[in-house]
Amino acid sequence: MRLSRRVAAVAVAFGTMFATVACSSSEEPGEGSKKVEVFTWWADGGEKAGLDGLVGVFKTDCAGFEFLNGAVAGGAGSNAKQVLASRLQQNDPPDTFQAHAGAELSDYINDDQLEDLSAQYTEWGLTNAFPKGLIDNLTVDGKIYSVPANIHRANVLWSNKTVLAKAGITKDATTLDGFFADLDKLKASGVAAPLALGKDWTQQMLFEALLISKLGPEKFNGLWNGTTSWTGADITDAITTYKRLLTYTNKDRDTFDWTDAEKLLMDGKAAYQLMGDWEAADLDAKGFKDYGWSVFPGNGNTFQWLADSFVLPKGAKNADGTKCWLKTVGSATGQAAFNQKKGSIPARTDVGTDGFPAYQQAAMADWKTATQVPSCPHGSACAQTWQGAVGSAQGKFSSDGDVAALQKALASAAAEFGPKK
């Protein structure tokens, strides 16, 4: 008898537990339509500092509204993306959310989840403040759906100055042939693997930089919007050259993340690494001063960009507040406050360079005059499914070097996930 009473108590306890779980619901934002819930994955480090800077500007510019931090930490945004997907599915969108600008937004756009911001672009003067190439990359069927908060550059070749000097290289190569000649010089000087490389997505970055050199920016843009074919002889040629380039890289590349490759550069075991310009902030943070940078040889004044941006979801509880947030994000003061702390550059061309570190000042100057092209691994050129397929194909190529298979895989990925003609 005593036992069964205890059993009943346990059962009741379990039942209560269930009830508590079922009843506890998430905090509802947007109360009184003053709060603006900003959904990001900027929860720590330079990104958090940048967000705080932006919030500071928002507080003065949009005094009638209140910032509500909806950051979801962890997994380089993968956690946040899962949370966001389920919230959008339940028609409970945050007032605004962070997303890579460009093709990565296409899922949301096709599903009619985002408001067109073209009118705001004109009203806030963004059309003229952003470079035309960026506006072109952002425009989908004549409409723009996001406001970029920052710009990163993907096609930057970082170098270890001491290693270069030892091999007698005094000038940055500007052509692919010149680059191969320099790599040979480095090999002759005893650097076995002069070009540091990491796993799949970093390989795709290197491959894209080489494609820009081979095809030029216009045809490169076409690869992503469907006007350039992936099956052409020029692509075969580019892949063959890329295969040759891989012979100058570390053999254990597939075991490396970009920071491991960066360490090869810092230790002087490699002379070059192609990586996005977040590397400048990282090298600075690690106290390594002996680095140089140039655009990838043969890229000319092409600026391969990627950006974090904010959007106005349909059904946002506080659309006016969101618009004020977006206006802040797009404003010169907002972009300056955000980017000085995050280590990126403003998307606007009219922000003063004061207060920016040396690399960023140079990048800001380039941004004004450059030709803009997007990047696949970072979402500006292709949606996430496409990125996944391309990364996997590069990983395979890194181990078997099968040129025809890589080209076929890239072509199938474009056909399956790319824009439908």
Next chain:
Amino acid sequence: MRHRRRTWIPGLLLISPSLILLAVFVYGLIGWTVNLSLQDRHNARPAKGYVGLDNYTKLFTSDINDRFVHSLKNLVVFTLVFMVGTIVLGLIWALLLERRAKAEGFWRTIYLFPMAVSFVASGVVWRWLMNTGQGDSAGGINAIFHGLGLSFLESPWWTDPDWGMAAMAVPAIWQLSGYVMALFLAGFRGIPEELREAAVVDGATTFQLYRQVLFPQLTPTILSALIITGHMSMKMFDLIMSVSGAQWLTEVPAVYVWQTLLTRDYAKAAAISVFLLLIVAVVVVPYLIHVNRSEKRS
């Protein structure tokens, strides 16, 4: 009648929480996943409709680079090496201890202990041990070989395109051999002493004793060991993620599910999950039926 009702009510109450949990979180979600795998939900948007078994057939016919087949091939290599490795090592250790080794308890603990470590933790250590650098940039085990002048033994470990998954099984063997040893040891101890004595009286040599008397009695133990290691290996995810991360070379179906989920191809992720569940079920369900029957018999 009344009395009987009273006896089953507390029983039902007692198991109802776990029944509800199982119904919702296991069978309910399996049903949900199967349902999803039959739809065309390949991005964040809601599905447009049902596509039958398309998601399954596409895994074999039109997956780019035959990625799914490649992940299955990796899984087969991993599973075979892992199962053979744990069973051979586990059997050898069990035989050694079964011969009344000195300080048996001590050795048993030593062999069993790796099992207490999580795959993630041991994966991180083995990632360093199986450093793929060779020659002057060697690290981990390769550095030991290099230092001893045994450079020909240096290995690319898991980055070898064909046999990399065999290297990936090494940490798993290291962790689970002790467990298999414990299973065998229990099996040996379960054999009545009279059988050994009878065999010895009949003049059997030690080899004959093991070959003819003891090993045949171990069949159920070997079956358990095969099933337990086999289903662990087929679901292997954490070890691979911490040794190599998600990438082409070491991709197995469980990692592939994770990758497709992250790129929001929900229907494909569901299809791979269901496929994985089915192949595990093919192995486990007959075993459960067998166990059930033999329990009833005894």
